[in-house]
Every structure is written in structure tokens, then in C-alpha cells.
Amino acid sequence: MIIKxxxxxxxxxxxFQYPPPDFPEIAFAGRSNVGKSTLINTLVNRKNLVKTSSTPGRTQLINFFIINEQISFVDLPGYGYAKVPVDVKKKWGPMIETYLSKRENLRAVVLIMDIRRxxxxxxxxxxxxxxxFxxxxILVVTKTDKLSKTKQIKQHTIIADTLAADKNNLILFxxxxxxxxxxxxxAIQEKIK
Known part of the structure; x- marks a missing residue:
């Protein structure tokens, strides 16, 4: 896609804080520090549209972006990071569940995983x-450049087996x-047709 x-x-x-559901929406989810923000920035060819941080658990709100005035990207807070305060963690689950179950223009969720985990x-x-629901x-496995080709193949298989997913349905990124x-x-364009 050409990003304008x-x-x-x-x-x-x-x-009540969500923007109007005017565009098909793709949400991005995953464990803290798997590269959600980096993936979105790479997709839209921008360095800092979505703020990245080396500190896991920084995204604590649902962040909405509009791409080409045609599609909405939604950056969801990462999960599974131990150092986030307990009261914040308790709010994340219901906040994300409410978004995912109620958002009528949501077309798909990109679930992001680190190939090393x-x-x-x-x-x-x-x-x-x-x-x-x-x-x-869409399953995306990030940070593939961190492993050798041999280790990538091994981890690709382990991740697919753990998820009981077809390896062809895991996009290496x-x-x-x-x-x-x-x-x-x-994969995104197929979901928003």
C-alpha cells in the first residue's frame, strides 16, 4: 500500500472516548516489548508515528491512528509485563476486552509475537x-533479524506447534x-475488503 x-x-x-467508527479498523496486540509500535511505524513508513520505548509496558491507553483517510490502526497496550503496577494491569483487561468485543468496525487483530520467545x-x-468472539x-512473528536463518526455522516451527497453527499462517517480520x-x-488488505 502506498502511504500518503x-x-x-x-x-x-x-x-465514549473512541473516535467515530468511520473506517475499517485493524488492532495490534501482543506482549509488552514485542515490537507493536515498531511494526505499525514500519507499515506506515514513519519513524515516530507510534512512540516506541525500550521500557516495556509504556502503552497504557488504546491509541487510534488514521491511515490514508481510509483505515484505522489501533495500538493496544501490551500485556504480560511484571513491573506494571497491579492497579494498572487490572484496568487493562477490561479496557481491551471492551474494545475488542464492542467495536463494530474492527476487522481484525494483528497478534504480534517475538520470534525469540x-x-x-x-x-x-x-x-x-x-x-x-x-x-x-493475523499472526505476526517479529524481530526475525535477531536470529540466524537456522534458528529462525526452528523457532518458526516451535511457535506454530505451540499455537497449533499452520506455519504458513505465521508471517515472519x-x-x-x-x-x-x-x-x-x-493480510490486512484482505481483512478490510
């Missing part, structure tokens, strides 16, 4: 939840080399 514009719209906690129960629960999802960028865009 990409803009931050708003941050929200409650549905084996998916845990949080990822399995998240996929089960999406399936239960019939929300389509690297922001550094831009590997998988076209595949992610193709």
Missing part, C-alpha cells in the same frame, strides 16, 4: 478469546530488513 498520510487521532480508555498461556488465551486475526512487510499489508 498517517496521523494520530486520539487515546482512549472508555468507548515461545508463546505462553496469555497468547493461547488471547487467540481462544478472539475465536470465541469470531474476530479474525523484521523492521530492520523489512522482511514480511508486504505479507502483513496483504
Amino acid at each position: 498520510s498517517s496521523d494520530f487521532v486520539t487515546s482512549a480508555v472508555n468507548p 515461545v508463546p505462553r498461556q496469555e497468547e493461547l488465551n488471547f487467540i481462544n478469546w478472539l475465536e470465541r 469470531a474476530i479474525p486475526f 523484521s523492521a530492520k530488513t523489512r522482511k514480511g512487510l508486504d505479507h502483513v499489508w496483504t
Whole structure:
């Protein structure tokens, strides 16, 4: 996709703070520090549309962006980071669940995982939840440039087996080399038709 514009719209906690559901929406979810912000920035060819941080757990609101005045990207808070205060963690679950279950223009969720980590129960629960609510999802495995080709192949298989997913349904991605960028865009465009 040729990106002509990409803009931050708003941050929200409650549905009344969401922007109007005027465009098909793609949400980005995953464990803290898997590269959600970096993936979005790479997709829209911008360095700082979405703020990135080396400190996990920084995104604590639902952040909305508009791309080409045609599609909305939504950056969801990362989950699974131990150092986030307990009261903040308790708010995240209901906040994200409300968004995912109530947003009528949501077309799919991009679930992002780090290739160096084996998916845990949080990822399995998240996929089960999406399936239960019939929300389509796209599986993206990031940071592939951090491993050798041999280790990438091994981890790709382990992740697919852990998720009981077809390896062909896991998009391998690297922001550094831009590997998988076209595949992610193709998967998104199929969901917003």
C-alpha cells in the first residue's frame, strides 16, 4: 500500500472516548516489548508515528491512528509485563476486552509475537478469546533479524506447534530488513475488503 498520510487521532480508555467508527479498523496486540509500535511505524513508513520505548509496558491507553483517510490502526497496550503496577494491569483487561468485543468496525487483530520467545498461556488465551468472539486475526512473528536463518526455522516451527497453527499462517517480520512487510499489508488488505 502506498502511504500518503498517517496521523494520530486520539487515546482512549472508555468507548465514549473512541473516535467515530468511520473506517475499517485493524488492532495490534501482543506482549509488552514485542515490537507493536515498531511494526505499525514500519507499515506506515514513519519513524515516530507510534512512540516506541525500550521500557516495556509504556502503552497504557488504546491509541487510534488514521491511515490514508481510509483505515484505522489501533495500538493496544501490551500485556504480560511484571513491573506494571497491579492497579494498572487490572484496568487493562477490561479496557481491551471492551474494545475488542464492542467495536463494530474492527476487522481484525494483528497478534504480534517475538520470534525469540515461545508463546505462553496469555497468547493461547488471547487467540481462544478472539475465536470465541469470531474476530479474525493475523499472526505476526517479529524481530526475525535477531536470529540466524537456522534458528529462525526452528523457532518458526516451535511457535506454530505451540499455537497449533499452520506455519504458513505465521508471517515472519523484521523492521530492520523489512522482511514480511508486504505479507502483513496483504493480510490486512484482505481483512478490510
